[in-house]
Amino acid sequence: MSNLATKKLSGLLLKQLGPHHLSSTSAFHTSISNATAENSKPMITGLFRTFILELRNHSTLSSDELMKPVQTSSHSAQGKSEDQKDQKAISSYWGIAPKKLTKEDGSAWRWNCFMPWDCYKADISIDVKKHHKPSNFMDKFAYWTVQTLKYPTYLFFQRRHVSHVLLLETVAAVPGMVGGMLLHCKSLRRFEHSGGWIKALLEEAENERMHLLTFIEVARPKLYERALIFAVQGMFFNAYFLTYIASPKLAHRIVGYLEEEAVNGYTEFLKDLENGTIENIPAPAIAIDYWCLSPDSTLRDVVTVVRADEAHHRDLNHYASDIQCQGLELKEAPAPLGYH
Incomplete structure (x- = not known):
């Protein structure tokens, strides 16, 4: 394939993808700009491979996440440790988190088997000697x-x-x-x-x-x-x-x-x-x-x-x-x- 045909194909593909899909991936632009006639076949193969990878990333990540710069390993480890500190004891994909309940005196509620609104004062004035006489x-x-x-x-x-x-x-x-x-x-x-x-x-x-x-x-x-x-x-x-x-x-x-x-x-x-x-x-x-x-x-x-x-x-x-x-x-x- 000639050098001119390669550039035309690359331009058409870029127009179809648009800036939204490719704005976060510098490798994709580099592969296009450095294309030459001698390695046209490997370039096209890599081009489609990068394209598929971009689409897959956009199916699971937001564009804001894709725009974030890549961190070094030391920064990643530091960020993970900070996230673990901020993470709750029980996290849920569904967004369900237990409420922090307190008693009337302000102390933490320590029971999971019943809640404060289940508490009550028993009526001990009830007649404990009452008996239903069998009648039938x-x-x-x-x-x-x-x-x-x-x-x-x-x-x-x-x-x-x-x-x-x-x-x-x-x-x-x-x-x-x-x-x-x-x-x-x-x-x-x-x-x-x-x-x-x-x-x-x-x-x-x-x-x-x-x-x-x-x-x-x-x-x-x-x-x-x-x-x-x-x-x-x-x-x-x-x-x-x-x-x-x-x-x-x-x-x-x-x-x-x-x-x-x-x-x-x-x-x-x-x-x-x-x-x-x-x-x-x-x-x-x-x-x-x-x-x-x-x-x-x-x-x-x-x-x-x-x-x-x-x-x-x-x-x-x-x-x-x-x-x-x-x-x-x-x-x-x-x-x-x-x-x-």
Whole structure:
């Protein structure tokens, strides 16, 4: 190819690319200006190779980034170290970054399992002795089912209240999640609202889980207790799932009686704390923040607010069962949201 033809081809290619694509690449211009007739074939090959490289760079980098001068290795290393210092602990391509939360006193919020707006002061004035008297076959079936299930656990744990609580809370957090999940699916299938009951039941499940996270700070279950928890939770989840599908009002009544027994269990826990059988240690930090307790609170204070929570769950589930026993659906009565 003659020298004139080479220059014409190069000029046409430059016009097509324009200054935007080639303004940042000096090598491309140099290859054109230094072209000669003797190395025309290698020059054209290099020309197209550079062209492809430019297009690929523009598909991933902005023009401003391409305009930046090339730094030496020492400057690159220095720049990388500065970027690492400025980089957050957790970075995300999606731009999601955790907010820096603080408590009312200005100190940093230390929990990821719950946020400051999840905290509340428990209503300990609730009647912890209230009992729903069985009035029909369904109520009696639910009551005696719970009574039958409670005796093996009482015989196993006896006065080891913390270990008993760990088992109780891993089971108590199941009904709210199962009920909320099934109501959620029902709402999707029927294209209807739930009256707030999905959120109410999920709130219950989350509250029970926080009970567990609190008592984990007091004692850790032994290996055989973990095995028991694993087995009991697995059986209870599936049994409650099937029960709720068959009869939601029976499922809620069973939970109501389970919560009554939980209230009784925490009452016995408090008696042993008060008479010195169990040491009244300082309250875990997670409990102080979750229930907005005073910094000098003790385990007795924690058990008191947890018992109040269980009493509220008792009332909520008996109320849910009563609604359905009257021939109504849960969505027809507003759910007591925030009723811990």
